[in-house]
Amino acid sequence: MSSPLVSMEEALSVERVGGKAASLAFLVNEGFDVPPFLVVTPDSFSANGLSATLSKQLLLRLPALGPGPYAARSSALEEDGADQSHAGQFLSLLCLSAQQVPAACFKVWNSANSKSVAEYRASHGLEGEGNAPAVIVQQMVDARCAGVAFSADPVSGRRDRFVISAIKGLGEALVGGEEDGETYQLEAESGTLVEGPAEGVLSADDLTKLHELIKRVQGVCGAAQDIEWVFEGTRLFLLQARPVTTQLRPAPIADEHLMLFDNSNIVESYPGQVSPLTYSFAQYAYSRVYRAFVALLGVHPRRIQANSAVFDNMLTRIDTRVYYNLVNWYRALAMLPGFGLNSSYMETMMGVSQPLPQEFLRSIKVE
Numbered sequence: 374m375s376s377p378l379v380s381m382e383e384a385l386s387v388e389r390v391g392g393k394a395a396s397l398a399f400l401v402n403e404g405f406d407v408p409p410f411l412v413v414t415p416d417s418f419s420a421n422g423l424s425a426t427l428s429k430q431l432l433l434r435l436p437a438l439g440p441g442p443y444a445a446r447s448s449a450l451e452e453d454g455a456d457q458s459h460a461g462q463f464l465s466l467l468c469l470s471a472q473q474v475p476a477a478c479f480k481v482w483n484s485a486n487s488k489s490v491a492e493y494r495a496s497h498g499l500e501g502e503g504n505a506p507a508v509i510v511q512q513m514v515d516a517r518c519a520g521v522a523f524s525a526d527p528v529s530g531r532r533d534r535f536v537i538s539a540i541k542g543l544g545e546a547l548v549g550g551e552e553d554g555e556t557y558q559l560e561a562e563s564g565t566l567v568e569g570p571a572e573g574v575l576s577a578d579d580l581t582k583l584h585e586l587i588k589r590v591q592g593v594c595g596a597a598q599d600i601e602w603v604f605e606g607t608r609l610f611l612l613q614a615r616p617v618t619t620q621l622r623p624a625p626i627a628d629e630h631l632m633l634f635d636n637s638n639i640v641e642s643y644p645g646q647v648s649p650l651t652y653s654f655a656q657y658a659y660s661r662v663y664r665a666f667v668a669l670l671g672v673h674p675r676r677i678q679a680n681s682a683v684f685d686n687m688l689t690r691i692d693t694r695v696y697y698n699l700v701n702w703y704r705a706l707a708m709l710p711g712f713g714l715n716s717s718y719m720e721t722m723m724g725v726s727q728p729l730p731q732e733f734l735r736s737i738k739v740e
Contacts, residue, residue: 391448
């Protein structure tokens with residue numbers, strides 16, 4: 374018979390210990406700095422709580438985690454999944470003394486029967502009642518600051534930004550929505566600070582460590598991640614990692630070609646400042662119209678599909694104004710016969726006063 378108390382190195386089975394604990398065990402085995410924990414399996418509980426024998430066994434295991442205080446956190450079967458995170462649905466109890474842990478574990482386990490869990494599951498089209506969670510018992514960290522981080526912007530959907538929210542002390546008020554905290558945005562590749570307070574909770578060294586952590590977690594997990602973290606002094610701990618469940622933009626396509634923007638003609642259709650909504654409509658329309666145009670002229674559908682980035686980026690919006698991305702117009706034209714002869718007609722049509730140099734035109738190639 375399997376032990377009802379599972380060490381953090383062995384808690385790898387989602388069916389046995391739930392999604393959150395299995396994810397943490399995976400991260401531990403990948404070398405991440407996670408506060409020590411053990412897992413109480415869901416079948417250890419009855420309607421009356423843990424048995425006296427199991428409570429005693431649990432108390433004997435706590436010193437190996439650390440001197441306390443401890444946290445009791447849920448780990449349900451479907452928790453922290455790629456489709457539904459169940460974030461905030463189950464109970465978490467913090468700052469527990471050793472003697473409080475057995476009763477706290479029962480409260481966390483029993484929170485699966487709450488009305489909020491039932492409503493959450495119904496609203497997400499999940500069948501049945503919430504599976505009673507396993508319970509993670511974890512050594513708490515003396516937090517200097519804590520927060521959450523996303524390896525892609527969950528609001529804009531951008532994959533080239535890391536978004537960090539930070540607060541002094543424990544992060545529960547931030548995670549629970551009671552406080553907003555401070556927000557930082559980093560360039561995903563370089564870690565350069567794009568946006569954030571000049572003198573905030575996080576130092577430059579903190580941001581460097583967080584950038585490295587976020588990048589490494591995403592690399593190990595293979596997808597955009599929603600991360601909880603905490604600093605104890607200068608030491609950075611990973612508390613949780615789960616997939617970002619909001620829809621993200623497609624991964625950006627690297628393009629090292631020179632970009633040339635011009636609004637000689639399009640300014641007549643979109644004068645002045647243009648809202649993001651209007652621009653998105655124009656971008657969509659141009660993309661579809663010129664795909665159809667080259668198809669009518671005999672370009673094979675597979676070739677059109679291979680050059681989706683060309684058609685999706687025939688326009689650009691800079692400082693709220695719309696421009697032609699001229700290089701992509703030339704690329705689209707290069708799909709047609711006689712490109713070297715008819716490019717000047719396109720320049721006249723678009724109102725471009727100075728044609729591109731012939732040596733630049735000769736360098737334009739499409740797949």
